[in-house]
Amino acid sequence: MSNMQNFSKGFFKENAVFVQLLGMCPTLGVTTTAFNGLGMGLATTFVLLMSNIVVSLIKSFIPDKVRIPAYIVVIASFVTIVDLVMAGYLPELHENLGLFIPLIVVNCLVLGRAEAFASKNGLIPSVFDGLGMGLGFSMALVMLGGIRELLGSLSVFGIQLIDMDGILLFILPPGAFIALGFLIAFINHLRKTT
């Protein structure tokens, strides 16, 4: 597979959220606005990229039996870095994402790529895979966050479009499930007809 394919598959063909249904907790939990979705997506992309790089470099040194705990330590280190940096420089976003920042550790997407891709491929393909998967994940989060923000408060990235109350339900937890359900149904429809 070429690097371009490794990169682009994360957006549509193997999109983490829409197709593989990985990382659903942050997807549903933080997407009350498009900006929160973007922040979470980029934080996850950073962790995914760095863990893919490290795992692909050290894969030959790790005994097969302890590889999963080893990957988890690598991932948890980068999550801690993101957590501390975000708390220092973007305290407001850190407050909004809250619990879901440390929970990037157990995002099945990150561990899944380390196990399924980075542990079997070299450095360069792993970089492209990590970037593509991470940005595809971010795209999904921004889409869902955008839809919820638009319907829920009639604004986009914090800019009020119409000075009226939106459908509050879409900001509340039930709206996350329902919006994602219809979004996946729409993507399924597109995939079947193209």
Next chain:
Amino acid sequence: MEYAIIVFGAIFVNNIVLNQFLGICPFLGVSNKVSTGIGMTGAVTFVMTIAAIVTYLIYKYVLLPLDITYLQTISYILVIAALVQMVEIILKKISPPLYQALGVYLPLITTNCAILGVALLVISNDFNLMESVVFAIANAIGFGLALIIFAGLREHMDLMDLPKGMKGVPAALVIAGLLSMAFMGFAGLV
């Protein structure tokens, strides 16, 4: 009274799955049948309670005195991973029937964010040890309640006539949304 508030709050008002979005993967993954839902709930209750106790002790007696609380995430996830392995081994020796029932669900639990989530929530809510245990058990019950109701709904869903794109996960998500809406009726009670 305080414990009653913790229990009621964790099960109904801030349901861990439907309100806090933790543990969505098993919620969607193993909710095809009520019986598997019950098995998963058992395994989660077991691990969540032990994990809450162990991580609480580690935070209180190792991380805080040494002033290394920034290692919280790393130490917790390692403890949970080790704990799941240990529970599996011990259960296999002591109670084969229980192992038979819970065995397949145990490895899945390491990456169940509900476990790590509850361990972190215990610290951020500033609970003492007893409150932590009650909180963990109540959250496990809340998880089980949501999972079993959802599994019951999904068993009926197989017979419904749906548009092609909606079949499977999208329809399940919409149903979860309706369920979540029902649980919102408890909002403000605690």
